Amino acid sequence: MRLALATLLLLLAPPALADSSLPPAQWADRQLPDPAQEARAKALMEELRCLVCQGQSIADSDAEMAGDMRSLVRQRIAEGEKPSEVRAWLVERYGSWVSYRPPVEPVTWPLWAAPVLLLALGGWLLRKRLVRRR
Known part of the structure; x- marks a missing residue:
């Protein structure tokens, strides 16, 4: 009985430890105060693939990595960068796979x-x- 309980606990432990205990990034789930900047950021987030989920955009994903990427996109847009510059930086960092619009x-x-x-x-x-x- 103890062996079965220990085995069950070992099987359930990895998913429980998969998420970090860190708070979400500042702009992961908050919108930018400027509606025009938020619209540009949201449009870009729809075009970027979540690196964890792989089938969802970072706008739709609940993964922690997607939240970090949303925050990064919003921060860079708020600092005045163009969406094309942010996309280029992410493609340079993660490869063209991160974009739903691969280059020709x-x-x-x-x-x-x-x-x-x-x-x-x-x-x-x-x-x-x-x-x-x-």
């Missing part, structure tokens, strides 16, 4: 070309099938 460069050409190629392939197959029916 040789490495990402397959990403941009894939939808066009798939549509062309689908059209070709549809045409071939229609010609065969006649």
Whole structure:
């Protein structure tokens, strides 16, 4: 019985220790006083991927890292930086994966070309099938 209880406690302990006990960053969950700056920050946060959740933007994520990134975005926007400059800094720091709008460069050409190629392939197959029916 003690062994089963100890095993259960060990299995439950890691998730309980996953979050830190630090308070959230200053601007993680607070809006900027200037509505125009907040709108720019919010638009940028919608375009940045949470590094922990990976499927959510930092605006939607509840992860602590996303809160830190939201705070950082708001601080930089409040200091007068343009959203493009903040995005460029984050891409330089975390790689282009952090942005939901990857740049068009040789490495990402397959990403941009894939939808066009798939549509062309689908059209070709549809045409071939229609010609065969006649």
